Amino acid sequence: MGTEKDCIQISCLPSVRLLLSSLLVITLFGCSIGVRLPEVDLTEPGWTVWSGQALWKAQADRPAIAGEILLARHLNGDVLISFSKPPVPIFTAQSFGEKWKIDFIHTQRRHAGRGGPPTRFVWFQIPTLLQDATAPKGWHVLVTDGPIWELQNPASGEHIRLVLDI
Numbered sequence: 001m002g003t004e005k006d007c008i009q010i011s012c013l014p015s016v017r018l019l020l021s022s023l024l025v026i027t028l029f030g031c032s033i034g035v036r037l038p039e040v041d042l043t044e045p046g047w048t049v050w051s052g053q054a055l056w057k058a059q060a061d062r063p064a065i066a067g068e069i070l071l072a073r074h075l076n077g078d079v080l081i082s083f084s085k086p087p088v089p090i091f092t093a094q095s096f097g098e099k100w101k102i103d104f105i106h107t108q109r110r111h112a113g114r115g116g117p118p119t120r121f122v123w124f125q126i127p128t129l130l131q132d133a134t135a136p137k138g139w140h141v142l143v144t145d146g147p148i149w150e151l152q153n154p155a156s157g158e159h160i161r162l163v164l165d166i
Helices: 003-035 122-132
Strands: 047-057 065-074 081-084 088-096 100-106 109-114 140-143 149-153 157-166
Touching: 047 122, 065 122, 081 122, 088 122, 100 122, 122 149, 122 157
Parallel strands: none
Antiparallel strands: 047 065, 047 157, 065 081, 081 088, 088 100, 100 109, 140 149, 149 157
């Protein structure tokens, strides 16, 4: 039978594990948890806004999601994207200066950080693409007559079709 000291150490072990786990999570994800971005007023000067319909297939083996898209880019490079299937938002993405975030509301996932947004989230690049038509690395872009844009990533199977109200 152990001493009282042994019992205290054993009973404290779950608390220590919880504390260490919490510190590990904060260390690994701390830079992305605290990212706060300002509200955006698209009526302010400097914003270019596109809206329309989108069809998004995130991976080759997943079904496509159809919905409404709002894409906006400020002259300073800030970006706002909202994709929804009314009345349900699918995701919102925003970059502001050296901060970015993307919230996938339908799956309750959030990614955020400092510096440029990761290239795996091509949505951040689409407003710039609409202005200068340079395809992101690994992507094929097809612009048809009028406001129809198709983006395909053969490696991942991701496919985005935009029909914009221009």
